[in-house]
Amino acid sequence: MPPKFDPNDVKIVILRAVGGEPPAAASLAPKVGPLGLPAKKVGDDIMKNTKDWKGLKITVKLTVKNRQATVSVVPSASSLLVKALKEPPRDRKKVKNIKHDGNISIDEIIRIARVMWPSSMAKTLALCCKEILGTANSIGCTVNGESPVDIQQQIDDGTIEIPEE
Numbered sequence: 001m002p003p004k005f006d007p008n009d010v011k012i013v014i015l016r017a018v019g020g021e022p023p024a025a026a027s028l029a030p031k032v033g034p035l036g037l038p039a040k041k042v043g044d045d046i047m048k049n050t051k052d053w054k055g056l057k058i059t060v061k062l063t064v065k066n067r068q069a070t071v072s073v074v075p076s077a078s079s080l081l082v083k084a085l086k087e088p089p090r091d092r093k094k095v096k097n098i099k100h101d102g103n104i105s106i107d108e109i110i111r112i113a114r115v116m117w118p119s120s121m122a123k124t125l126a127l128c129c130k131e132i133l134g135t136a137n138s139i140g141c142t143v144n145g146e147s148p149v150d151i152q153q154q155i156d157d158g159t160i161e162i163p164e165e
Contacts, residue, residue, distance in 0.1 A: 011035055013062040014074070017046055019053025036067050045071045056082055074119075077135040080112045085141060103142045106151065109133060110162065126155055126162035 013031050017023045022043035029039040046060055049071040059074040075083075085102035113128040122128035133148040133155075143151045154160040 008066070011064040013064065015060055015062070016057055017050060017060045019050040019056045019058050020047060021050075022047045032062070032064075032069070035064050037064065037069055042069050042071075045069060049073060053079065053083065075115065077112065077116050077132050078139055080115060081132070081136055081139060081141065084108050084112065101140055101142075103145055104136065106144050106160065109136070109143055109151075124162075125164060129162050130155060 013035070015023065015028070015031060023046060025039045025043060028043055032039055032042050042062065046062075050058060050060065050073060053073065053075075056079045058079050059076060061072045061074050063070045063072065081104065084104050109129055109132050110125070113125055113132045116132065117125060117128045120128045120131060122131055130152050133143065133152050136143055137148040142148070151160065155162060
């Protein structure tokens with residue numbers, strides 16, 4: 001016989017979803033079904049809470065307590081950078097291998113680094129900024145009109161000052 005259901009028990013389910021779209025019920029049901037949640041209702045909650053991230057793949061954290069799911073978005077560095085580029089939402093099914101060739105200011109990089117710092121292993125904000133710049137390099141955008149690798153070198157040299165907090 002299975003153990004008795006504990007109403008105060010908190011379960012956390014983490015999954016990847018496309019912002020503004022309900023995840024496929026086939027992938028959602030095995031994760032939330034054993035917790036006693038309907039996949040359709042959870043999918044609608046995810047869709048509602050990820051409207052700001054339309055068309056971007058993001059990590060979603062479901063916190064289930066007393067058979068009630070609360071949805072929170074856990075942004076990744078790449079999704080924050082693509083959002084900062086202010087690109088129009090694209091149709092995932094039609095447009096493939098997109099190049100993100102926009103330009104971001106260093107202030108925007110610092111703002112993204114502040115968001116990502118708690119989940120990063122970096123000791124200082126400057127090192128976290130370098131991590132974000134590496135991600136910017138991999139998605140193909142520029143920072144202040146220069147290559148992110150050059151900006152990383154300038155941070156190492158001390159020509160660009162990153163605040164401590």
